[in-house]
Amino acid sequence: MTPSPNGPSNNGTQRIDITLESLLDSVSLAEEMCTRIAGAAGFDDDDCFKIGMSVREGVINAYNYGSRKQREKKIFLSFELTQDKLIIYVRDQGTGFRLQDVPDPLADENLLKSSGRGIFLMRSFMDEFCVQPAEEGGAEIIMSKRLRNASRNSPPAA
Amino acid sequence: MRFRATPRLSGKVLIVDMSGSLVLGEGSATLRAAVRKYLDEGHRRILLNLALVDHLDSSGIGELVSSYTAAKRAQGDLKLMKLSRAVDSALLITKLYTVFDIHTDEAAAVASFA
Numbered sequence: 341m342t343p344s345p346n347g348p349s350n351n352g353t354q355r356i357d358i359t360l361e362s363l364l365d366s367v368s369l370a371e372e373m374c375t376r377i378a379g380a381a382g383f384d385d386d387d388c389f390k391i392g393m394s395v396r397e398g399v400i401n402a403y404n405y406g407s408r409k410q411r412e413k414k415i416f417l418s419f420e421l422t423q424d425k426l427i428i429y430v431r432d433q434g435t436g437f438r439l440q441d442v443p444d445p446l447a448d449e450n451l452l453k454s455s456g457r458g459i460f461l462m463r464s465f466m467d468e469f470c471v472q473p474a475e476e477g478g479a480e481i482i483m484s485k486r487l488r489n490a491s492r493n494s495p496p497a498a
Numbered sequence: 499m500r501f502r503a504t505p506r507l508s509g510k511v512l513i514v515d516m517s518g519s520l521v522l523g524e525g526s527a528t529l530r531a532a533v534r535k536y537l538d539e540g541h542r543r544i545l546l547n548l549a550l551v552d553h554l555d556s557s558g559i560g561e562l563v564s565s566y567t568a569a570k571r572a573q574g575d576l577k578l579m580k581l582s583r584a585v586d587s588a589l590l591i592t593k594l595y596t597v598f599d600i601h602t603d604e605a606a607a608v609a610s611f612a
Contacts, residue, residue, distance in 0.1 A: 364523045389584075396555055400522055446593045452567055454560035457592055461556055464591050 353422045360399065360415040362407035370417055371396040374428070381421050382487055390465035391426065391485050397458040398430035398481045406432025406478055424487055425467070431480040439471045499552055501525035503532040511608045512541040517550035520558035520585075529558075533565040533576070542574030543611045547604070549580035554588045562589075566598065575599075579607040 356377065360366040375392035383391060399415055407413035418429040443450050445457045463469045466483040474480040501518035514532065519525050536544055546562070562578070569576035579601040581589065589595055601607035 367522055393555065396521075400556065451593060451597055452563055454564040454567075455556070457559055458556040460592070461588075 351422075353420060355421075356419045358417045360417060362403050362409060362411050362413045362415060364403070366415060367396055367399045367403060370399040370415075374419070377419050377421075378426060378485075381426055382489065383426070383485065384488070387485060387488075391428070394462045394465045394483055395428060395430070397462050398428070398483070401458050401481070402430055402432035402434070402479075405437065406434030408434065425484045426487070427482065427484040429480060429482055431474045431476070432478045433476075434478045436473050436477070436479040437471065501528050501551075503528060505532075505536065508545075508604075508608050511543045511545050511611050512536055513545045513547055513604070513608070515547045515550070517552075519553035520548075520551050520561065521553055521555040522557035526557045526561040529561045529565060533568060537568060537572045537574065542569070542572065544569055544574065544576045545604075545607050545611075546576065546578050547580050548578055548582055548585045551582050551585050554585050559588055559592060559594070563594065563597070575611065577601065577607060577610065579604060 358370075358373070360370060371392045374395040375388050378388045378391040395417070399417065402415040403409060407415065413433040415433075416429070416431040418431075420427040420429070439459070442459050443453075443456055445451070445453070445460045450456060459471075462481070462483055467486050468482075468484040470482050472480050472482065499518040501520055501524060502516065504515045506513050506515065514536075516529070520529060533544065544565075546565070551558075566576045577599040578585075578589075581600060589598065589600070599610065601610065
């Protein structure tokens with residue numbers, strides 16, 4: 341793991357970049373780090389659980405389908421805390437995928453399938469969710485959760 | 499928390515007390531191996547007690563579904579009881595409440611196999 345924390349930018353946004361090896365252990369590590377970051381950012385326990393679970397699913401997706409479990413391929417995880425939300429980026433070094441090609445796990449014909457629920461869980465738990473081709477190749481999941489008390493990071497009044 | 503599956507018999511029903519994290523990796527693999535072993539041993543009425551399962555991801559959900567379909571293929575049945583909060587919310591949003599027979603009471607769950 342290679343963390344690369346950055347201080348607050350001019351607009352108060354804070355960013356942390358982490359590079360993970362494609363290992364099973366990276367999944368739980370990413371979830372634990374994310375849950376701590378979300379807690380420190382002011383999210384309640386329920387939201388911390390949802391954010392942590394979404395990162396877990398994002399990294400599982402990168403590990404299984406992006407890296408295809410090849411350790412030498414990296415998973416790039418970034419957290420961006422703005423004044424009103426936490427934005428999370430999960431990028432892999434795979435061939436990419438299109439969201440519209442992912443089957444609906446709630447469809448009757450898919451209910452008994454043993455896989456295919458990760459994207460659905462992320463979409464359910466986060467406020468915003470999208471997948472886009474990364475400039476460097478691979479897929480990039482971008483998801484965010486709004487802070488319920490968005491003024492917590494606002495600069496003090498003059 | 500490390501995943502554990504401990505079986506015990508109640509009449510003809512094999513109750514499996516599960517605890518820990520049912521997630522990608524050891525948790526899912528342990529459940530898979532355990533259920534296949536119970537079916538190979540001839541058990542056809544399996545009741546999974548999920549009261550102490552504190553974490554469940556898409557892989558764990560998939561393994562529950564896979565265990566259910568394996569039991570059905572073997573002409574058996576697999577039911578769930580005492581869902582922890584984490585399991586309950588995951589099964590609810592993934593619509594798997596419509597698939598599994600889920601109980602809150604052990605005696606009622608055992609009786610439902612008759």
